Amino acid sequence: MNQQTTLGADTIGRLIQELNKLPGIGPKSAQRLAYYLMRAPQEQASQLADAILSIKQKIKLCSICYNVTDSDPCPLCRNEQRDHSVVCVVEQPQDILAIDHTGVYKGLYHVLHGAISPTEGVGTNDVKIKELINRLQDNSVKEIILATNTNLEGEQTALYLNQLLSPLGIKITRLARGLPFGTELEYADDATLTRALEGRQQL
């Protein structure tokens, strides 16, 4: 670090150090970005700086679905066109983007912000499960879609939620698990193939 600051100006060294802290950015990438920004028009740099600052200042969690938003309730929860009787439970805000991009799903979401992971000490109080239960109290929701990841933590979270929610008498569904589009059958693992066979459909 010292070497970098003596080689260039202190100001640019500072920027390199900051960029270096970002995920996936090594020292060389950080240097390249810093020198690019130095040469870039003033406008571009201030737009970037402004965008970075505003995610910290304006973004909060929606009080209904706990998605990240800059207005509360979030646009998804406010949208009257969407089906308010279906809630799709996901692990992270990014999952909403993926599901909504399909354009098939028109219901609402609930973001857990994590998955239960006993070995890493992530328990039921560390994800937004209580908030989900509270949301279901007014009986307006008719179906819960569990769209947690299909890894062990996601599965466990889904199983746990199923156990917790089944007494409420709401229909609980889980996203189908099978072969992803564009894969080759020979590399599929037993778990995936078993479920793909179980969930086969008539053409």
Added chain:
Amino acid sequence: MPRPRNYQTEAIIIKKTKLGEADRILTLYTPDLGKIQAVARGVRRPKSKMAGHLELLTHSQVTLARGRNLDIIIGSQTINGFLPLKTDLWLTSYGLYVTELVNQFTADHIEDETLFRLLLDTLQALSETNNRELLLRYFEIHLLESSGYRPQLQECVTCHQPLEPVTNFFCASIGSTLCPVCGLNQSFARPISVNALKVLRFILGKDFNAVGRLKIDATLSDELESITRSYLKYLLEREVKSANWLDELKEQIKKSKG
């Protein structure tokens, strides 16, 4: 002779941590290399060919390439995915508890084929037995034995007298039973009933086929759990995280019934 660049081994995946954007560091328990850590590249991408073969609680045949620091997993094929374990909340939790204990009790690169077999058999038996709590006790006791902490259950550790069939004491810090007289002087000793002592001795001496046929009531089961837990906790000097999770689950079942 130079070491070959690639090697293959059976392994049970006992821990995973995220690395970078799409990679993971996996902790593998193997029969002939002991516990090893290895990097699995790209397994967090949806189209990863290896991801399904490298999930926790999976018994796989893995191919590794020697890396500068950690070895890299270049291929993997499931031998047994223990599917029943992954579709039941309790079984998953039990499985995670068992693997967490193995991870905490072992050091890297020390092979122990007996322990590997114990882990494999336990994961298999979990989905087959109705006596799950007793299976966990069986696993704990035999894990302790293979780690050199076999509890001494025959005589009083202080006065070396054989134990009478009365309520004796068990002391986690010594790992041994104490007679009622000596037990009173040991501040960390806890009472152990005649039946609990009998079951523990039986577990130490028999294989699980015999132990699994034992019928024990809930009170005795709880006593056994609390004895082994206290001993494990003393030895590890920290909480077993998945044990806390099991407690939380049990608590919830109680709440929903009452």
